[in-house]
Amino acid sequence: MSRKPSxxxxxxxMLVATxxxxxxxxxxTPKEAEALVAKAVTAIKAHPQKTYEEITAKDPKWIDRDxxxxxxxxxGKVLAHGLNPKMVGKDLIELKxxxxxxxxxxxxxxxQSKGKFWQDYKFTEPTTRKVLxxxxxxxxxxxxxxxxxVYKH
Numbered sequence: 066m067s068r069k070p071s072x073x074x075x076x077x078x079m080l081v082a083t084x085x086x087x088x089x090x091x092x093x094t095p096k097e098a099e100a101l102v103a104k105a106v107t108a109i110k111a112h113p114q115k116t117y118e119e120i121t122a123k124d125p126k127w128i129d130r131d132x133x134x135x136x137x138x139x140x141g142k143v144l145a146h147g148l149n150p151k152m153v154g155k156d157l158i159e160l161k162x163x164x165x166x167x168x169x170x171x172x173x174x175x176x177q178s179k180g181k182f183w184q185d186y187k188f189t190e191p192t193t194r195k196v197l198x199x200x201x202x203x204x205x206x207x208x209x210x211x212x213x214x215v216y217k218h
Contacts, residue, residue, distance in 0.1 A: 095200065098215050105127070106206050131192070137176075141157050184200065185199070
């Protein structure tokens with residue numbers, strides 16, 4: 066018996082069993098970021114501390130692919146972070162992106178002046194570790210800015 070049919074069969078099985086390469090559907094969209102922020106705002110209004118803890122604990126209801134919420138005090142202090150719990154409690158007001166933009170400072174200023182807004186900056190995408198353009202959608206809630214961002218792939 067020839068080995069060629071079994072090699073061909075193995076190749077077909079590998080093609081069928083291998084998931085497709087990463088595509089646009091694997092990354093969050095701006096509409097999804099807006100929806101996540103709206104969901105977070107509603108939850109924070111009802112149970113602020115519980116929601117901050119859930120977000121920071123990476124509760125699956127707050128994480129969707131590369132999308133997660135971050136909550137800042139208007140002083141730049143992180144109150145909840147859906148990707149990096151070590152950021153909670155840190156004052157990031159002077160944090161700058163790869164272009165030297167003080168994006169947290171700008172973010173809290175925009176929250177105070179606009180209430181709801183999109184902000185452009187650059188940030189390290191966690192899966193590729195590459196610095197990419199990112200857009201953050203934020204809504205002011207009392208003395209906080211509730212945000213979620215999407216990468217421009």
